[in-house]
Amino acid sequence: MTTERQVAARAVKVEKLYGEGEAQVAALRGVDMEITRGEFTAIMGPSGSGKSTLMHCLAGLDVVTSGEIFVGDQQVSGMSEKNLTQLRRSQIGFIFQQFNLLPTLTAEENILLPLAIAGRKPSKDWFDRVIDTVGLAQRLNHRPTELSGGQQQRVACARALVSQPDVIFADEPTGNLDSTSGTDVLKFLRDSVRSLGQTIVMVTHDPSAAAYADRVVFLADGRIVNELRDPTADSVLDAMRKLDVRERVA
Template sequence: MTRDSLTAAASAVGLSKIYGEGGTHVTALDNLGVEFLRGQFTAIMGPSGSGKSTLMHCMAGLEPVTAGSARIGDTELGGLDDKRLTTMRRDRIGFVFQSFNLLATLTALENITLPMAIAGRKPDQAWLDRVVAAVGLADRLGHRPSQLSGGQQQRVACARALASRPEIIFADEPTGNLDSRSGAQILSFLRDCVRDLGQTVVMVTHDPIAASYADRVVFLADGRIVDDLRAPTADSVLDRMRRLDAVARTS
C-alpha cells in the first residue's frame, strides 16, 4: 500500500460506470483512478456529460459501480450490503447539494441534527457548537427555512453535513442556486472547514471562481481524468478549461 493510499479519505481504482445495455449503453466513467486526500479541498470540473456528478455519486455510495473499486478510507463500497452502506453514508459521509434539502417544518437546529436524531444518537455538543459558530448562524437556530435567506439555508445544509464529523464531505454544485455574495460565503466556509476543522471536501462545480477556493482541481472529459491542477486560481482554471475545450473540438 502506498503512502498516499494510507492518507486517502476516498479513492477509486479502475472505476467504470455504464448506463443501459447493448447499443443503447452510455459509458459515464471509463476505467478511472483517483485519490482524494484527507484534509484537502478538491474540485471536480468538466463539460456537461463528462461524468462529474456520476463520479461523486459513485464515490459517495449513492450509485453502484459497474466495474472497479470505490473506497471510503479502507472500506470497499462494493462489498457492503444495503444496511451497511446506509450506515456508512450516515456516519462517515456528509452531503451538500444545490437544493438545500431542508425540512420546512423543522428549525435550523433540528435540520442540522436530524441525521443523528434518526440514528438515535446525541450530537457531540462541543463539536456542534463549533460547527454552528463556523456557519455563523447561532442567532438563527430557532428559525425555519422559510425565515432564512438562500445563503443561510445552504449554511444550515453545510452544518448538517458537518454535524456528525464525517470523514469526507461531497458537495454537488453547492453554490448553484445562490447569488455571488452568498456563494462566496459558502465557499469560504468550506475552505475554512478544511483549514480549521481538518475536514475533507470534494466539490463538483462548473465555475472557475468556485474552483479557485480548492487546493486541487481534477478535470474530467468523457468519463476520464484528463488534467490535475494544484493551487488553482480562477485564471489558471479558466485557462485549463479553454485548452481542454480546444482539444475536444479538434479531436
C-alpha cells in the first residue's frame, strides 16, 4: 500500500503576461506549485501579487502564457474549450465572494444545479453527508432571499462539494460575510477537508482566515516567496509584514 502523497493540481514554470509592448505586465513569473490532495491550501500576498491570477490559471479559468497546469493527471493548459468545460463540471468546484445562487431556485435546487446540467445525480448518502456537514437540512426548501448571507455561502459550498470534485477553488469566500458567518464558513471548509477528504485552495487577504489552512503559500510580484505549514493568525501576519517590508525595500 503506497503512502505517496497525491497531487490534486500543479503549476509548472507558469508565466502569465497581460498586455503588449511597454504596457505589458507580468502577473506570474515562473511559478512552480503543487496542491496536495486532501489538504487545505491558502494563497496570500499583497494586492497585485498574482494570487487570484494563479488560482484562475490552476482552475482553468484563465490561459497561461507559458508553462503547464495539471488537474489530477490531466494537462489543462492547451485543452479545448469543450474539454475545459467538462473538466470544470466534473473535477473542479468553485466558491466565490459573490454567492452566484439563482434566486428562483430553492437551496436544494441550487446545490444540485451543476450536476443536473451535467446529467448526473449524487448518491443519496453523499448528498446527505454534505448537507449534514454544511448544516442546511432545515433550509433546503428555502430560496436565497429567505437565507442569511452565511447560509447562502454554505449553499454555495455544498454546491461545490456535491459533485465530489478533485479540488475546490475558493476566491475570498468570506469577503461578503460578517465575522460570525465568515467563521462558520471557514470551519465548514476546514471540516470538509478533515471529514470528507476534500482538497481546497483558497485565496484570501485575511490572516485569521488563512489560519484555518494546512499550508499558506505567499506570492509577491508574481513569484512564490514563502510558505508556512500549520499556520496561526500571528505567524501569517508576521509573514505578511515581512512581505510588506520587502516590497517597500524593493
